Amino acid sequence: MFLTIAAQRSPAFDVPSDLGYLLHKHPDRVQSFDVYGGMAQVFYPEVTAERCTVALLLEVDPVALVRGRSGARDGFALGQYINDRPYVASSLLAVAMGKVFRSALGGRCPGHEDLVDRAVDLEMTLPAVPGDPALLQQLFSPLGWTVAATPVVLDTTRPEWGDAPFVSLTLRGTLRLTDALSHLYVLLPVLDDAKHYWVGESEVDKLIRTGGAWLATHPERDLITHRYLARQRGLKEVAIQRLVELDDRPVDDAVDDEMVTSTRPLVRARHEAVLQAVRDLQPTSVVDLGCGQGALLASLLEIGGVTTVVGTEVSDSALSTAAVRLHVDRMTERQSERLRLLLSSLMYTDDRLTGMDVAVLMEVIEHIDPERLPTVEATVFGSMRPRSVVVTTPNAEYNVRYPGLAPGAFRHTDHRFEWTRAEFAAWAASVADRHGYGVDLRTVGDVDDTVGSPTQMAVFRVRESPEEVS
Incomplete structure (x- = not known):
């Protein structure tokens, strides 16, 4: 070979x-x-x-x-x-x-x-x-x-x-x-x-670890999973459940398999929660940092009053897929002027992203090594300094409600960490205090009385008056 x-x-x-x-x-x-x-x-x-x-x-x-x-x-x-x-x-x-x-x-x-x-x-x-x-x-x-x-x-x-x-x-x-x-x-x-x-349960972890970042939104996801797991239906169902949690496709494009019905509402809830937060902020410009293959961008373009939508990614292939999904080649000149797809990394200052009204980091921060997170914070809240920032991330406490997830394991093996509600609240308060923002914590998805919601959200707003700062 x-x-x-x-x-x-x-x-x-x-x-x-x-x-x-x-x-x-x-x-x-x-x-x-x-x-x-x-x-x-x-x-x-x-x-x-x-x-x-x-x-x-x-x-x-x-x-x-x-x-x-x-x-x-x-x-x-x-x-x-x-x-x-x-x-x-x-x-x-x-x-x-x-x-x-x-x-x-x-x-x-x-x-x-x-x-x-x-x-x-x-x-x-x-x-x-x-x-x-x-x-x-x-x-x-x-x-x-x-x-x-x-x-x-x-x-x-x-x-x-x-x-x-x-x-x-x-x-x-x-x-x-x-x-x-x-x-x-x-x-x-x-x-x-x-x-x-031999193909056993460990192969599911290997598949998610290696291919989860792109397989979740691949149009041949089911075929790939079926063959990779040696046509074992039980393993395929476990893998699909975990991939759906990572799936950033628009909900209407998703499969309706009975086995994913229970997890699909979280995908819908996360997108709707982010979009509602953006609508409430009434921006004219929005940047989706780590936009993946562009699932959120189409919905952002439909928000009234938004004249500029930017999607950034470190992967050129993801941006190419986003362009195909959004039918950029068939957009009118006026439509295409409202959308920009940029190759950019959160690890570096990018002057093209300064002055935005709202920045969205949807299920992004947990993929960043903890020691590199301060650099990302400085880039987003310091250099870019948008008027508002919307962040979502998994709630680690909720993981016990996923039967296919081993105790102590992350939802995705590419996650570098997953925070409890207290840890997320402490991080959000610290970032807001250091960079002059106020922060509002919210739940996303059905709330469990014991472990909270599956996803947690923070909405940061810059403090502009002396009274707000004090």
């Missing part, structure tokens, strides 16, 4: 140094790793100042894969020893990626943290992938990739045999490297549809 990842030089990304830092693999070295079923090697076949390519070569021993297997009726079945496993990208390659590119896949780059959030011009190539071109388009295009899937001829000397059930795949797009790797890590086993290892 063979995978290449090529990165193009840009003003924000230098090759080969930045790619080497992100992957933790030096361009001048060939590195080998023992992995399940064989050996993985990482090397750089192309290194220039303008373009750098890293290759992952996985050499699989098909005999080693079946050694020691129990339950086989015929241990010497020919198909166990002569098969396409060594050549066609599968769950074996995903597992190798998880070991070889562990830090990059997890979005970690000690000493160079700012590189993680940079969008990079990428080209990923796999010579042989199971599946047909239409399926590959369905899976990868919504994630911001331009997909080139060419059928592989079964035997060039026997054209009458037709095509093999494989394609040569090339993906091109401008994305964060961690996102690009997560797409392959989740979707290769989906295309393979025959995992080489």
Whole structure:
């Protein structure tokens, strides 16, 4: 199996140094790793100042894969020893990626943290992938990739045999490297549809941890979840319940599966609560910080009196999806003038976002490392300093009401923390006091007498008079 990842030089990304830092693999070295079923090697076949390519070569021993297997009726079945496993990208390659590119896949780059959030011009190539071109388009295009899937001829000397059930795949797009790797890590086993290892409850956590940020809003969410979890209905239901909690799609676009009925109202309640808070503030300009794939933006554009709506994200692919969802290409000139989609990070001051009436951070802060949260606070409440800020975040106390959630676990494995009501109130009061805001705490969703509401909200308003400050 063979995978290449090529990165193009840009003003924000230098090759080969930045790619080497992100992957933790030096361009001048060939590195080998023992992995399940064989050996993985990482090397750089192309290194220039303008373009750098890293290759992952996985050499699989098909005999080693079946050694020691129990339950086989015929241990010497020919198909166990002569098969396409060594050549066609599968769950074996995903597992190798998880070991070889562990830090990059997890979005970690000690000493160079700012590189993680940079969008990079990428080209990923796999010579042989199971599946047909239409399926590959369905899976990868919504994630911001331009997909080139060419059928592989079964035997060039026997054209009458037709095509093999494989394609040569090339993906091109401008994305964060961690996102690009997560797409392959989740979707290769989906295309393979025959995992080489036992699929149990731990696979649900792995799926949410690796793909939850984009899978929740993927149009083929159910297909991906079904195949990734080896068609086990019970595991799929648990995964869908957790993904729905992360789902930022407009409620009307969501599935009506019976198994998600109980969680769907929270998605509706969160959106309606944020929109009502914005309406009450009567702004003319609103920025949705961390807008994801744009679920809230369409509703913000419909609020009376709002003349400017801005959506920001660190992911270029998410913004591209937002543009498609909002039908930006079909907007009139007057409509398009009201909407701006900006690539921006909360870790840095962005002068384009100053002077806004309202800033919204809906389910954003819990994805930020606690030690980096003060920087975000300074950016939003200090540098940007909007007239009002609306923040929502999960209520950790309510987690005991989710039967599929292990004790002490977060609702999403990408969450860096989840606060109790007291912790959120203390943080909100501290931020308001330091930056000259007043704050109003609210509940979102059905309120439980013991543990409160599933989501909590803070509405900050800048204090403009001496009396308000005192």
